[in-house]
Amino acid sequence: MPDKFVAEVVRNIPPSGIRKFFDLVLEMEGVISLGVGEPDFVTPWHIREACIYSLEKGFTSYTSNLGLLELRELISKSYKKDYNVDYNPQNQILVTTGVSEAADLAFRAIINPGDEVIVPEPSYVSYKPSVSLAGGIPVPVRTNRENEFRVTAEQIEKSVTKKTKALVLSYPNNPTGSVLRRKDLEEIAVLVNEYDLAVISDEVYCKLTYGGSHTCFSSIQGMKERTIILNGFSKSHAMTGLRLGFATGCEDLIGAMTRIHQYAMLCAPITAQMGAIEALKNGNDEMEKMIREYDRRRRLIVDGLNKLGLDCFEPKGAFYAFPSIKSTGMTSEEFAGGLLREEKVAVVPGNVFGDCGEGHLRCSYATSREQLVEALGRIESYLDKVCCKVSVKSVSKNNSRR
Amino acid sequence: MKEILDILENDPKIQPEEIATMTGLTEAQVASKIKEMEKKGIIRKYKTVIDWEKAGEEYVYAIIELKVLLRSRTGYDAIAERIAKFPEVVSVRLISGGHDLSLTVRGKSMKEVAFFVAEKIATLEQVQGTVTHFVLRTYKQDGDILFEKERSERLPVSP
Numbered sequence A: 001m002p003d004k005f006v007a008e009v010v011r012n013i014p015p016s017g018i019r020k021f022f023d024l025v026l027e028m029e030g031v032i033s034l035g036v037g038e039p040d041f042v043t044p045w046h047i048r049e050a051c052i053y054s055l056e057k058g059f060t061s062y063t064s065n066l067g068l069l070e071l072r073e074l075i076s077k078s079y080k081k082d083y084n085v086d087y088n089p090q091n092q093i094l095v096t097t098g099v100s101e102a103a104d105l106a107f108r109a110i111i112n113p114g115d116e117v118i119v120p121e122p123s124y125v126s127y128k129p130s131v132s133l134a135g136g137i138p139v140p141v142r143t144n145r146e147n148e149f150r151v152t153a154e155q156i157e158k159s160v161t162k163k164t165k166a167l168v169l170s171y172p173n174n175p176t177g178s179v180l181r182r183k184d185l186e187e188i189a190v191l192v193n194e195y196d197l198a199v200i201s202d203e204v205y206c207k208l209t210y211g212g213s214h215t216c217f218s219s220i221q222g223m224k225e226r227t228i229i230l231n232g233f234s235k236s237h238a239m240t241g242l243r244l245g246f247a248t249g250c251e252d253l254i255g256a257m258t259r260i261h262q263y264a265m266l267c268a269p270i271t272a273q274m275g276a277i278e279a280l281k282n283g284n285d286e287m288e289k290m291i292r293e294y295d296r297r298r299r300l301i302v303d304g305l306n307k308l309g310l311d312c313f314e315p316k317g318a319f320y321a322f323p324s325i326k327s328t329g330m331t332s333e334e335f336a337g338g339l340l341r342e343e344k345v346a347v348v349p350g351n352v353f354g355d356c357g358e359g360h361l362r363c364s365y366a367t368s369r370e371q372l373v374e375a376l377g378r379i380e381s382y383l384d385k386v387c388c389k390v391s392v393k394s395v396s397k398n399n400s401r402r
Numbered sequence B: 001m002k003e004i005l006d007i008l009e010n011d012p013k014i015q016p017e018e019i020a021t022m023t024g025l026t027e028a029q030v031a032s033k034i035k036e037m038e039k040k041g042i043i044r045k046y047k048t049v050i051d052w053e054k055a056g057e058e059y060v061y062a063i064i065e066l067k068v069l070l071r072s073r074t075g076y077d078a079i080a081e082r083i084a085k086f087p088e089v090v091s092v093r094l095i096s097g098g099h100d101l102s103l104t105v106r107g108k109s110m111k112e113v114a115f116f117v118a119e120k121i122a123t124l125e126q127v128q129g130t131v132t133h134f135v136l137r138t139y140k141q142d143g144d145i146l147f148e149k150e151r152s153e154r155l156p157v158s159p
Helices: A017-026 A044-054 A069-083 A098-110 A127-132 A153-159 A182-193 A251-264 A271-281 A282-305 A332-343 A368-402 B001-011 B014-021 B027-040 B076-084 B109-123
Strands: A095-098 A115-119 A136-140 A164-169 A198-204 A225-231 A247-248 A361-364 B060-068 B089-094 B101-107 B126-132
Touching: A017 A098, A017 A332, A069 A095, A069 A247, A069 A271, A069 A361, A095 A098, A095 B060, A098 A127, A098 A198, A098 A225, A098 A247, A098 A251, A098 A368, A115 A127, A115 A153, A127 A136, A136 A153, A153 A182, A225 A251, A247 A251, A251 B109, A271 A282, A282 A368, A282 B001, A332 A361, B001 B014, B001 B027, B014 B027, B060 B109, B076 B089, B076 B101, B101 B109, B109 B126
Parallel strands: A115 A136, A115 A164, A164 A198, A198 A225
Antiparallel strands: A095 A247, A225 A247, B060 B101, B060 B126, B089 B101
């Protein structure tokens, strides 16, 4: 059947670069994967237990569209405590089915047809398609390695037009592991004010910040009113499959998102909400334990990659390292494809996350220490082979010329 | 210091070099800190948790609760220390409740453990009474769950 029934906007969404790679990996056995964008920890037992217990007690109904009030109150409290930002649990917090849904709602809630949304790259793969699906035009902004892929106010300003409606921020960043400090955010805030932009700040990795504390964008003066914060439990409490996120913002924006959510999703699954309540009440110790472990692996992988000659800056958040492979002269896809075939290590080519990610790899260190060490060893032997091959190639070329 | 201990507690085989990378200290700093903690007795010993049953060795464990009559001027410490010196005794703890000391004893057979208790422990002057609980099965030991390990079924590549 022709795809004549498929809407144009959907047809125009480019196939996911990750998907392509994923299919390749599935065919192989014995692969060590540094390609995973989720924790290797299983959800802490006390949270799973709370989910099970809630099922036993018969909590299987819908909840309020906004989510359970107790959960919203706990979220409100945690934002007050962590970032000194006030969100009213009655109308400024919306519990969603994962951050993905929250992002989609946010775009749909603010975009008029033809509105431009600035997306600094490299970035998580869903923003651009979500903007397009909402009728907007995603405007990627290149960032660079010299500045550790941290977007600057100056870079954003160059892409602002009359049609610019909003700016996406996603720090700590997937795939680069970069974070923005308060000073950077304050500069961006000045610009956001000047051009009267809305901001969608995806802070799902906020708890995974190393050697410093996270700054919530809405804690910058004047930003709360124009910012939708996206956050969730997937990364901080290893709850990816439970699909639970939330959005916070001013009443108007959260109200608009809720209007879509009530018809599209109705409410987030109650079992996951019960787990999230437990996570916020009693999950801190386990979370800190996981963060400490990530931090150790982070140092291990960054050190290992640099020792192999793959230039890697220190990622200060999330659980990704983003080394450069420019020294090999290969493209990201060539390198990642070869590494998978020859040494059975899966990493994600950096160009998947935007053109400026070319020449880099996303290596997730959300995997055990033993696996990381093994993967580094395999990357080393791959590099040995590649370097040999490059020289062999040039030799044979010379021969054929003769 | 705590960071190093945290790492070693779960994996005593890990090398100072790797700990150094993970903590941001130098290898020499890590090595000297470990030495220091060994000397001070903060690090008592490096141990291997073994599932002996899986290895085909039959060991019998028993938890033995003792009621102790204290003699003047020697407290629980004195009797506990005496008991602790038997190699058959794996652990000795002072406990609250109906009994005073709780021991874990390991032997090759039930008979061996029973005789050990009857001959070496119950005969001690301060010991007024013993209750022996034989261990039928161990589910968790030293923080390690002896069931099949949980594996997360993650997709190999995800955004």
